Structure formats: C-alpha cells, structure tokens
Amino acid sequence: MLSNRSLVGIRLSFQMLAVLFFLLVGTSAYAADPSVADTEEAISAGKTVFNANCKQCHKLDQKYTGPALRGSSERQPIEVVKSFIKNSQAVIASGNAYYSNLYKEYNNTVMPSHEFLTDDDLNNLLSYIEYGDKVDPAAAAASGTDGAATAGGGGGIPNEYLTLILGVLVLVLLLILVVLGLIISVLTKYLNKQGLEEDDQEFISQKTDFGKVFKSDAFIIIVTALVVALVAKTAIDGLYSVGVQQGYAPAQPIAFSHALHAGQYEIACQYCHTGVEIGKSANIPSANICMNCHMHIQNVGGKEGISSEIQKIYNAIDNNQPIEWVRVHNLPDLAYFNHSQHVAVGGIECQTCHGPIQEMEVVAQHSSLTMGWCIDCHRQTEIATEGNVYYEKLVQLHSDSKDALKVKDIGGLECAKCHY
Structure with a gap:
C-alpha cells in the first residue's frame, strides 16, 4: 500500500508533467503556423516590408528603439501578433497581458498603426522576422562582430567600455598586490619561527625602503609610460570627437514638440520640411x-x-x-548631402538618420553623422530597385550578380560622391 505522502508526491509530479506538456504544446502551436513560411520568396518580400515600416525602430536579434523581433510568433499566437502590428493600441486595450507589459517596459511608447498591410504582407513580414538574416554565432565570433549594422560605422570597442576595462584591470592588479602582501606576511611569520641562520634571518627581516622604490629607474619608467598613455588616449579621444555633435539638443526659440506633432498627431515630416523630396535641403518651416x-x-x-x-x-x-530656429544637424562644408536623393529616390525613412524623431520633445542629433557612419550605411544598405525607374539601367548592368544591389555597388564609396 502506498502511503498518503507517496500519493501526494505522485500527484504533484503528474501535475508538474501536465503543466510542462501544455507549455510545450502551446509554444509549438504558436510557432507551427504554416502561414509563416521558410521560403526565400516570402523572406525576401518580408524584408521589403520590414525595411519600409519597421527598420527605423527595430532589429531582429537585439533591442533598439523597440524590442528585438525574432521569436515574436513564438511568444504569442500568430493572429494576435498580426493584430498588434496593425493596431497595437487596440490589442493593448483588449487586455492582452504580454503586450501590455511590453508597452509599459518601453515607457508607453506608441507603435504606429499599420492598417494598410495586407494579410500576405504580414505573413511575409513574420517569415523574414523568424527566418531572415540569421547570423552564425561562430562566423560572428570569427569576424569580431555580432552581425548587426552599427550606426557609428565602427567595429571597435566603445570608449566607455574601454575605460571600464582599464579600471577593472587596475583593480585586479591591486587585488593581486594585496594577496601577495598577505602571502609574504604569512611566510615571514612562519620562517621566523623556524630558527634560521643569521644571514637568512637578516634577509627575511629586512624592511622595504619605499623611498628607494619611488626613486628607482623602473618605477619612474612605469609611471612615465602610464602618464604618456593616458595623455595620448585623452588626445586621441579629443581628436576623434572634433566636429561630432551626437546628442546635441539646443534650446529653440519656440518649444516645438515633435512628439506632439509628428507622434501624436502623425503630421508627415514632408508637410513642414517642404524641400526634403525636391532638393538638397529639407528646409526649416x-x-x-x-x-x-x-x-x-x-x-x-x-x-x-x-x-x-x-x-x-x-x-x-x-x-x-x-x-x-537653431540648426541641430550640421555637416562640414566639404561634405555634400542631398535629401531628395536619399528620401525621394532611395526611399530612406527620416528615422534612419534622425532617430525616433516622432518621440522627441526636444530634437537632438541621434546619429554621429561622421564619414565612417555614412560609409558603413552605403556598404550595408540595399537599393530599393523594384518599381523604381531611376535604377532601371543599373539593375540591367548588375543582372548577372547574385548578390543584392547595394549603394556601394553604384559608386557609393567614391570620394567625389560626397566631396566635390
């Protein structure tokens, strides 16, 4: 006969297995929807939808302005995900706990509605989100990158991380010195009790003359090298920051809120900045x-x-x-930038360069706008050639290439493109 305690244990084990089973079945049910197809055609079409509507705020595998999107169709049922993409506020208002918590996590930032997307568009978008542009971790480690496009155009260690690493190294060295000091102290006390010869006892009992240490050539060389390295690092950081105004947010003569006008009221940028599609300058209204x-x-x-x-x-x-009005984004006179080329011809969203402008109470320079940042964008940005008459001949010239046509392939890295 089984005791009551054994029966209770068996019942609890069964309940835990049942819960685990339903969790696994539920998760697989979210991910097994056949509408999210792992086909090249669906992924390619989905990437076009993503670049046109989502790219300015989202990345696939890392947080950006919004959350990482990979795995969206596994975290919620497909139909709920589609409803959220089309009208996020309606889903949140319906009481969906997951999206309500996500909304709070991102400071109640409202995602624009996408009611114009068809069901096929949404299926293709989810196909790209789940299966597109996956990065092989081993290849990423070998190339020294995480596979994500960086806004700054550089692959080095950020300055604040470098300072943190140096600080940690100094702390580790100090800890090593403390441990060595403790070891020497313990060994000295132990040897003093062993009845050593006079010469050995004199050697062990000698005191460190810090005056001689500080005056020694080795100490002077080490201190001098550290000072020179610190000064050189400070000078190099200063040189790299010349002309870089990232984060610059001057006070304006009128407290104009882009969050209110472009965000809440959804006034198109082109309505106020009238020259953005027809000329070099976007025009101040x-x-x-x-x-x-x-x-x-x-x-x-x-x-x-x-x-x-x-x-x-x-x-x-x-x-x-x-x-x-006070100009926020300033390029040097030696650089040529044409808004109409990027916006009207290239189909680049304003947020690509200016960041989430629809969320800004006070406009700040979002991107570094350095030459490296621009070049990196030209290297990675695919040209939207479909239905674009401007690029018809270029597409014909590159018809033999299997790779996607990017800005770098049409002279985007030539000096004369930006320096004239």
Whole structure:
C-alpha cells in the first residue's frame, strides 16, 4: 500500500508533467503556423516590408528603439501578433497581458498603426522576422562582430567600455598586490619561527625602503609610460570627437514638440520640411506653415487663450520676422548631402538618420553623422530597385550578380560622391 505522502508526491509530479506538456504544446502551436513560411520568396518580400515600416525602430536579434523581433510568433499566437502590428493600441486595450507589459517596459511608447498591410504582407513580414538574416554565432565570433549594422560605422570597442576595462584591470592588479602582501606576511611569520641562520634571518627581516622604490629607474619608467598613455588616449579621444555633435539638443526659440506633432498627431515630416523630396535641403518651416494649422487650431477662449509659445508664432507674423530656429544637424562644408536623393529616390525613412524623431520633445542629433557612419550605411544598405525607374539601367548592368544591389555597388564609396 502506498502511503498518503507517496500519493501526494505522485500527484504533484503528474501535475508538474501536465503543466510542462501544455507549455510545450502551446509554444509549438504558436510557432507551427504554416502561414509563416521558410521560403526565400516570402523572406525576401518580408524584408521589403520590414525595411519600409519597421527598420527605423527595430532589429531582429537585439533591442533598439523597440524590442528585438525574432521569436515574436513564438511568444504569442500568430493572429494576435498580426493584430498588434496593425493596431497595437487596440490589442493593448483588449487586455492582452504580454503586450501590455511590453508597452509599459518601453515607457508607453506608441507603435504606429499599420492598417494598410495586407494579410500576405504580414505573413511575409513574420517569415523574414523568424527566418531572415540569421547570423552564425561562430562566423560572428570569427569576424569580431555580432552581425548587426552599427550606426557609428565602427567595429571597435566603445570608449566607455574601454575605460571600464582599464579600471577593472587596475583593480585586479591591486587585488593581486594585496594577496601577495598577505602571502609574504604569512611566510615571514612562519620562517621566523623556524630558527634560521643569521644571514637568512637578516634577509627575511629586512624592511622595504619605499623611498628607494619611488626613486628607482623602473618605477619612474612605469609611471612615465602610464602618464604618456593616458595623455595620448585623452588626445586621441579629443581628436576623434572634433566636429561630432551626437546628442546635441539646443534650446529653440519656440518649444516645438515633435512628439506632439509628428507622434501624436502623425503630421508627415514632408508637410513642414517642404524641400526634403525636391532638393538638397529639407528646409526649416516658416511661420506661415505653422499658421496653416494654428489659424484654425487655437486654445479655448480665442486669441486671448493662446499659449505663450504659440503667441510667438503670431508675433513673428505680425512683425514680419522669421523664427530664428537653431540648426541641430550640421555637416562640414566639404561634405555634400542631398535629401531628395536619399528620401525621394532611395526611399530612406527620416528615422534612419534622425532617430525616433516622432518621440522627441526636444530634437537632438541621434546619429554621429561622421564619414565612417555614412560609409558603413552605403556598404550595408540595399537599393530599393523594384518599381523604381531611376535604377532601371543599373539593375540591367548588375543582372548577372547574385548578390543584392547595394549603394556601394553604384559608386557609393567614391570620394567625389560626397566631396566635390
């Protein structure tokens, strides 16, 4: 006969196995949906959808502005994932615990709706997310990269990590010295009790003359080398930072919120920056463009109820004076950049260079905008040739190539492209 304790143990074991079984079955049910196809055609089509709608905020295998996307169809049922992509706020409002927690984790950042995506688009997108651009860990380790495109264009150790590594090494050396000191102290006490000869006893009992140590040639050479290395590192860091204004966020004459206008109200960037698709410069909006909306959108109470910031727009109009906006993104005069080439022809999203501008209360320079950063982008960016008349002849010239056509293949690394 089995005791009560044994029966309870068997019952608990059975329950644990049952829970594990349902977890495994549930997980496999999420991932086994046949609509997420592991085919080259679906992955290629999905990559196009990803680059057009998701790339500015997401990466496949690492966190960016939003979470890493790989494994999305395993964490939630496929239909729920599709619904979230099309209208994230509706899914969160429905009480979905997973997406509600994710929404809170990313500081209640609202993902734009994608109601225009068809079911085929969503299936292809999920195919690319799950099966596209996978990185072999061994190859990544051999090449010294994690396989992700870096915004800075450099593959070296970030400066803050290098400083941290040096600090850890110094701490380890200090610990080694302390341990050696303790070992010497213990050995000295032990040997003093062994009845050594006079010469040996004198050798063991001798004291360290720190004055001689500090004046020794070896100590002076070591200290001098450390000082020279520190000064050289500081100088090199300073030289590399010349002209780099990443993070620069100047105060503007009017506290204009991109989070409100481009984010909450979803006003297209091109509406205010009128030259972005037709010329080199994106254009700073004039007060007249502001008034296109604000002559109809006023605070309750008429003109007397207008906020002090909006009043500045009225003052500029009344005094016929332009608003003196402060430029945030500055390229050196020796560099040529054309917005229309990138936006209208290349189909590059504003967020690719300017970051999540729709979330910024105060605009800051998101990217380094260094030459290395631009070159790295040209090396990795595939050209959107499909349906683009501008690239028809280039596609014909590269028809024999099996690799995707990238900017570097059409002269994107030539000096004269940017320096004229």
